[in-house]
Amino acid sequence: MSGHPGGVLGAFRQIDAATDAVRELKEMGYEDFTVYSPVPNHEIELAVGHKVSPVRMWTLLGGLAGVTTGFWMSLWMSYDWPLVVGGKPIGSVIPYVVIAFELTVLFGAIATLAGVVFHSWRTAKPAAFDGRFTDDMIGIFVPCRPDRRNAVKSLMESSGAAEVRLEA
Amino acid sequence: MATAAPPQPTTRPTYADVTRDVFATLGNPTKTWYILFGFVLSVLAVGVIALLYQVRMGLGVAGYTPPVMWGAYIATFVFWVGIAHSGTLISAILYLFRSAWRTSVYRTAEAMTVFAVLTAGLFPLIHVGRIWYAYWLFPYPNQRMLWVNFKSPLVFDVFAVSTYLTVSTLFLIVGLIPDIAAIREKATGWRKKLYTITALGWRGTDQQWRHYTRAYLYMAALATPLVLSVHSVVSWDFAVSIVPGWHATIFAPYFVAGAIYSGVAMVITLIVPLRKAFKMERYIRVEHFENLSKLLLLTGMIVAYAYVIEYFIAWYSGNPFERASFWNRAFGDYWWATWTMITCNMFLPFFLFFQKIRRSIPALFVLSLFVNLGMWFERFVIIVVSLSFEYEPYAMGHYTPSWVEFAILAGSFAWFFMWFLLFAKNFPTVSITEVKEIIPLPRKKDAHA
Amino acid sequence: MSDGMNRRRFLKVLGVAGGGTAALSGCSTDRVEKLVPYLVPPQDQVPGVATWYASTCGECEAGCGLHVRVREGRAVKVEGNPDHPVNRGKLCSRGQASLQGLYNPDRVRGPMARTADGWEAISWDDAIARVVSELGSVDPSRVWFLSGSETGSFGRMIDAWLAAAGANPRVVYEPFAYEALRHANRTIFGIDAIPHFDFANAHVVVSFGTDFLETWLSPVQHARDFADGHAFHEGRMGKFIHVEPRMSMTGMNADEWVAPIPGTEALIALAMTNAIVDGQLATVPSDISRVRGLIDAHTPDAVADRCGVDAETIRRLAREFAAEASLAVAGGVAAQHSQAHITAQAVNLLNYVAGNIGRTVRFDADQARGASRYQEVARLASAMGSGQVGVLFTHAANPVFASPAASGFTDAYQQVGFKVSFARFMDETAALSDLILPDHDPLEQWNDVEPRTGHHALQQPVMRPVFDTRQTGDVLIRVAQQMGGGMASVTQAATFKDHLQGEWRTLQQRLGDRRDFTAFWNASLQAGGVWADAPAQQVRLATGASSFTDVPVWNAATGENFTLIAFPSLAIHDGRGANRPWLQELPDPVSKITWGTWVEMHPETAAEHEIHDGDILEVTTPNGTVSAPAFLYPGVRPDTIAMPLGQGHTSFGRYAEGTGANVYSLLSGEIAGFGGLSFYATATVVKTRGHQMLATNAGRSRQMGRGIAQAVLLGELTGEVEHEEEHADHAAPVPEHIEEVLDAWQESQYEEMEQGDYAADNPRWAMAIDLSRCTGCSACVTACHSENNIPIVGPELMRRGREMSWIRIERYFEGGEHGEPLETRVLPMTCQQCTNAPCEPVCPVYAAYHTPDGLNGQIYNRCVGTRYCGNNCPYKVRYFNWFDFAKEGEPFHAFPEPLNWQLNPDITVRTKGVMEKCTFCVQRIRAKQDQAVLADRELEDGEIMTACQQTCPSHAIVFGDLNDPTSRVSQLSQEERGYHVLEGLNTRPAITYLKKVRNVAEA
Secondary structure (H helix, E strand, O other), X not given: OOOOOOEEEEEEOOHHHHHHHHHHHHHOOOOOXXXXXXXOOHHHHXXXXXXXXXXXXXXXXXXXXXXXXHHHHHHHHHHHOOOEOOOOOOOOHHHHHHHHHHHHHHHHHHHHHHHHHHHHHHHOOXXXXXXXXXXXXXXXXXXXXXXXXXXXXXXXXXXXXXXXXXXX | OHHHOOOOOOOOOOHHHHHHHHXXXXXXXXXXXXXXXXXXXXXXHHHHHHHHHHHHXXXXXXXXXXXXXXXXXXXXXXXXXXXXXXXXXXXXXXXXXXXXXXXXXXXXXXXXXXXXXXXXXXXXXXXXXXXXXXXXXXXXXXXXXXXXXXXXXXXXXXXXXXXXXXXXXXXXXXXXXXXXXXXXXXXXXXXXXXXHHHOOOOOOEHHHHHHHHHHHHXXXXXXHHHXXXXXXXXXXXXXXXXXXXXXXXXXXXXHHHHHHHHHHHHHHHHHHHHHHHOOOOOOOOHHHHHHHHHHHHHHHHHHHHHHHHHHHHHHHOOOHHHHHHHHXXXXXXXXXXXXXXXXXXXXXXXXXXXXXXXXXXXXXXXXXXXXXXXXXXXXXXXXXXXXXXOOOHHHOOOOOOOHHHHHHHHHHHHHHHHHHHHHHHHOOOOOHHHHHHOOOOOOHHHHHO | OOOOOOHHHHHHHHHHHHHXXXXXXXXXXXXXXXXXXXXXXXXXXEOOEOEEEEEEOOOOOOOOEEEEEEEOXXXXXXXEOOOOOOOOOOOOHHHHOHHHHHOOOOEOOOOEEEEOOEEEEOOHHHHHHHHHHHHHOOOHHHEEEEEOOOOOHHHHHHHHHHHHHOOOOXXXXXXXXOHHHHHHHHHHHOOOOOOEEOOOOOOEEEEEOOOOOOOOOOHHHHHHHHHHHHOOEOOEOOEEEEEOOEOOHHHHOOOEEEOOOOOOHHHHHHXXXXXXXXXXXXXXXXXXXXXXXXXXXXXXXXXXXXXXXXHHHHHHHXXXXXXXXXXXXEOOHHHOOOOHHXXXXXXXXXXXXXXXXXXXXXXXXXXXXXXXXXXXXXXXXHHHHOXXXXXXXXXXXXXXXXXXXXXXXXXXXXXXXXXXXXXXXXXXXXXXXXXXXXOOOHHHOOEEEOOOOOEEEEEOOOOOOOOOOOOHHHHHHHHHHHHOHHHHHHOOOOOHHHHHHHHHHHHHHXXXXXXXXXXXXXXXXXXXXXXXXXXXXOOOOOXXXXXXXXXXXXXXXXXXXXXXXXXXXXOOEOOOOOOOHHHHOOOOOOOOEOOOOOEEEOHHHHHHOOOOOOEEEEEEEOOEEEEEEEEEOOOEOOOEEEEEOOOOEOOOOOOOEOOOOOHHHHOOOOOOOOOOOOOEEEEEEEEEEEEOOOOEOOOOOOOOOOOOOOEEEHHHHHOOOOOOOOOOOOOOOOOHHHHHHHHHXXXXXXXXXXXXXXXXXXXXXXXXXXXXXXXXXXXXXXXXXXHOOOOOOHHHHHHOOOOOOOOEEEEEEEEOOOOOOEEEEEEEEOOOOOOOOOOOOOOOOOOEEEOOOOOEEEOHHHOOOOOHHHHHOOOOOEEEOOOOOOOOOOOOOOOOOOHHHHOOOOOXXXXXXXXXXXXXXXXXXXXXXXXXXXOOOOOOOOOOOOHHHHHOOOOOEEEEXXXXXXOHHHHHHOOOXXXXXXXXXXXXXXEEEEOEEEOOOOO
């Protein structure tokens, strides 16, 4: 598989083995490695040390856009062609809360999804992959020059990797 | 009764077991599946023919008898929207509450939600007089230069139901992505292609999980008020009107509780045969059923409370119309519908106080069917019986659904099960990822032992 | 016009362009439509502008004046002629449904001759030749002519024609011929006439079974007069007592219903006479001595047991009757038992001693109208039966249907050598004929009528004939011309119109009118006729009155037998209305049943026999058996059952055939002492296993204490009795300080809707409906159907409650149980045009919205059909199009060609799937507003009339602008009696009902 830089791909069975490897890699100064796991794992997250995902801003902005759109749309459309129904004011804010609320959720959810797609795409790194990483193994891929690969490989093995292979 | 359940495997499944077992449920369908699917399609065809007939002839082929202007269709609409609710409850609300037992049932519940909303959404269309103009309910710049009436609860419905459909579908899809990635690696042939595309390039990298887990949390946070709002909005179709028997402030919580109640019952109805067919006993355990039945009991008691309170308020308010309406419910022409509803929804759940019943899968299955029936009748009673007995004595009437309505009702079940059967055979009905999440990953010390 | 584009040219272009467009737009329909372009436009037709023609109603003998609205050459609405003395602009349901006689799809479309296997269309020349040859080959003494009532030139021409031919005198057949009344007038006063009854000036009216608001003599006039004389006005009102074993619609309007043992009305009338004479309650004329013995023998105490009414009641009635200007009436089909003439004689005496003759009973205005007594029809039947009739002409009479089967008319009719019918419809008599020469509809022909002495009313064609029919007068002239000889002298005129004008020349001379004839003729045509009052007449007891000595009563049924009363239907009449879908679908004012026959039975009797509403009963009399569903009615005596006449046609078109059962077949053919038939019979009832849902629009007949139709005692209004609020739509009243806050909040809401058009100075259309005037006659219902293109739905959908009528007359029973007196209330219920309309805000697409002038608008094209508005309307006055009623080929198509010609072009015909409702005839409002704008003037109060208001015979409905404090509707809305239905819902309706006032001592 081309499309990714050469490096070392390690597969781990134990979680603490994988997190140990991550920590040591970081100590060695590696930053752009990729950790695969079949489930989200807090320990890996801590070991890698990411900041909180910016997706939450998308949710917030989406929600705010929704509430604004909801009120603006219902009020503007009411006054655009004023028709009286049931002796009520043309623009009645109370019922329009429902519209605003629904749009808040709708826009918020769509924006969140868009955020995931956007940020996952932005932060995606080319890396080698193995199908077992979605099944029961944790994978670490460290892109590195061929001359340093053996050092990384032995680091992983010593941390408890089940399998380490060099990727061209 | 517990003898009917197969022996429970005692050892914890490993990650590999989970992937393997769930993957085993997919793949080429069995003969039984084809028979079921064929049956479902033929019932759906009957429903579609009935609908076409109705569109051609006019709504008069349904049983409507003024003053009952809404009948079985709206009852069925509310029924399906209600069914949808437990899915989101289990997947979103229990997620926020970190309730671990949800993991093995939530996918089924969530899929049920989406298909139930998909079914429910048809009914407002089926019930309108001019289905071909139903798109007028959306606010779009039309040549009539006219917007929609945002004060109408039906416009609320348009927004609530379409938002709910969108968000619950997104939620389902988002939850599915890591699972599809997992089965992608095992699948072959066209399925491999399908899963490769639908996995959206998921590999489970640290960055992906970083954004994904946050997004899932926020979506759950958004879905939680949404699920509470949708049935509240549906209840306002009734509560904001002035029809005696509809015009009640209790409706929103009452409907939400009822919705979850019926939804949980439907989850049980679906999971019992599914578990058997897919041999999922190892993942969907009696404890899960017990938890579901506790949820059923809780919501059932809320519903029972609401029933009692409705009658109490009708009496306590002193409003003669309200009193008459409720008297008519219990002892009028439709007493049988009311008592069916009360028996199924209020009395039968009391059996759930017995642990033996809670842990007996056949008993739960039968009970869930009764609750489904009772909840359909609840909507029938609220809608039809209230309308048949309003203010004007001279304009009171009696409605009975026609064969067209029954055919379309049956067709709606077929439509729902068609989606469900397709889904169950092609996508994991038990969440691979989330089931794995509650299994601790092996540690080095385990290997030494 | 000099530029060469005159109106005629423009229309020519329009017609061709219209044709071209239709040819080009072939994608819309494959069917080639028949186009009638205006190549030669009639002089007085402007497209889009209605023309009105005055004419006279031909539906019954009352002779009401018409104004027919014609659009683009087609009559689209029939209204009353305001200048006509009989109906003064008002019209009953039947009169309005005359439009459906004109456009009836089952009309005979051209001359037809019977062949061995059915009917053959022939030409008019051939048809007339056949008549001439038959007439020539038969002895004149074997020629007979049977007609309906014809009081004008046409009747006289037939008579002259028959005389010239040497034939037998004309026999006039009207099933309801008032023989008993005429007999009694002859006996008591020596006058063979029917007087004019002045209900307007009678403060106390006692009706002995007379349905004067339904079918009796001149119901529209009676309704107006009765309302004027009886309704509450400025602290006063009349009193009406109805004496009949069955409470008819007329009886429903009574303040007091007295239900005697059937057939004993005469005893009550005589006992009242006795009480008046005895108690010297009135100045009794001296010649009463002629019948002194009779009166003395019938004291209230003597008759009380025989008639089932206690003596004290009779005495009280007599006191009330004698105290004020009063009127007693007797007769009507529902009271026509074999001793009906005795009742009428006794009532004549009652009126006589109370001094009413010459005051409220005026013999100068004879309404006898020349119908033969039934015994003459029976003589014709026996002549036919014995083969003595060679040629029989029938015109506008259907005795094969509308006479008792036991009379043998049908069999006898078939013995006639050559039967010529001038029928417009293939009715039962026409179906047995040899030749049918279809007459024009009254709206297509020239004629005149004299409904009462001195009233000459003209009929003129309002449009070209719909079918290949010919006016019978013209046919008779042609036959006479071809016969030659003495017959040629029947008339000098070439056409019947000329003949009619000749008659009117004579009339003009008689009236001493000095104008040029054309001026006189045109003025008369425009006014609808000429009216003169007959000179007053002194009426005394005739010498023959002394022969009135004994009072035989109709043999009351005993044991398991019931008295069967066959009563005339307000809508179907004697059966001639049965082919008019509007009339079939008009809920009977009493039973509220449409499309059929029913058996009225007292609920207690029914309970004894375990009979429920809709159970099929077999009613058997010595003359036959009829099956019909039961209708439990507390307004009929427990020993009596009642059935409506007129249904059960075997041949009368699609709407009549197979609908209901023929009650004539239960009647005896025996001729009573007064020369007519008895409409009473002794019957047994058997409950069958059958059950049929009643095709009714009534949900429940009890108000459940909801105060929908409210009433107040007269004493409460005058302060003599303490006032009680009877409605209970709120458990407790809202405290005043809360009411203030609510009102302030409401006002603030209203301020916030002052946007765009709503900010302008708009009228607020409103209605006031006076329930003390409304009789429940339902003329408004038909008016609304006609004005607003409302489809009829048929019996099947009526059973499902899917009627489309925008206005319904709700009929509620009060009391009538546990020995309480029965009271009936009626209330016209239509859209209340609420200010806070609950239907409006729930519509997602603004199809229901509030117009700036306060109407609850409904935009059909915008409606998607969610029906939420229908649910949320507390008054249930929104109607949904369940099917495509207006589309050809659909199962519930309501307007089969040419019935669609009746459609009002000002109103959309609604499609399936949309909601429709009353909008106070918004098209009429806009038309008048536009006229006012064009003329640059203000609208006047009362200028705009809704269709229901326009036709209401009793002036119960007033429409106008509530924002104008001087308008009538504003003033009526302020009346003490005013209330809104379901006021507690805060819907703020625009319709104010004025409570019914009951002139009884206590509730």
